[in-house]
Amino acid sequence: QVQRVESGGGSVQAGGSLRLSCRVSGTTTSSRCMGWFRQAPGKERERVAVSTSGGTTDYADSVKGRFTIAEDNAENTVTLQMDTLKPEDSAMYYCATVPFPAPPSVLECKFALATFRDWGQGTQVTVSS
Numbered sequence: 001q002v003q004r005v006e007s008g009g010g011s012v013q014a015g016g017s018l019r020l021s022c023r024v025s026g027t028t029t030s031s032r033c034m035g036w037f038r039q040a041p042g043k044e045r046e047r048v049a050v051s052t053s054g055g056t057t058d059y060a061d062s063v064k065g066r067f068t069i070a071e072d073n074a075e076n077t078v079t080l081q082m083d084t085l086k087p088e089d090s091a092m093y094y095c096a097t098v099p100f101p102a103p104p105s106v107l108e109c110k111f112a113l114a115t116f117r118d119w120g121q122g123t124q125v126t127v128s129s
Helices: 106-115
Strands: 003-007 011-012 018-025 032-039 046-052 055-060 065-073 077-082 092-098 123-128
Touching: 003 065, 003 092, 011 046, 018 032, 018 092, 018 123, 032 077, 032 106, 046 065, 046 077, 046 106, 055 065, 055 106, 077 092
Parallel strands: 011 123
Antiparallel strands: 003 018, 018 077, 032 046, 032 092, 046 055, 065 077, 092 123
């Protein structure tokens, strides 16, 4: 069974940085899609960033240029470097992984993540103004 454990959240002031990490266990597939999502109170969960095993990344417009997703295949982790944080970035952050038989495209990745439901505990990010 695939497990994902998110960590690295915390409280920072606007303009600060945080680095989230998601350790994945229970899978050995090298072809996959990985993503970070967030959900603020009273709002729907939204996709923040995706990364394919083919090396392609994609970001929500609201975080483009500030967030960076990266995979460490040796450690089986995916990180989200968040810079120039804003109060509206405050949310619970979750990671997601979907295996593929071959390296997926970003479009295939987004489609697969849209139906992902096996959420972990998440990690809380709070940005104060």
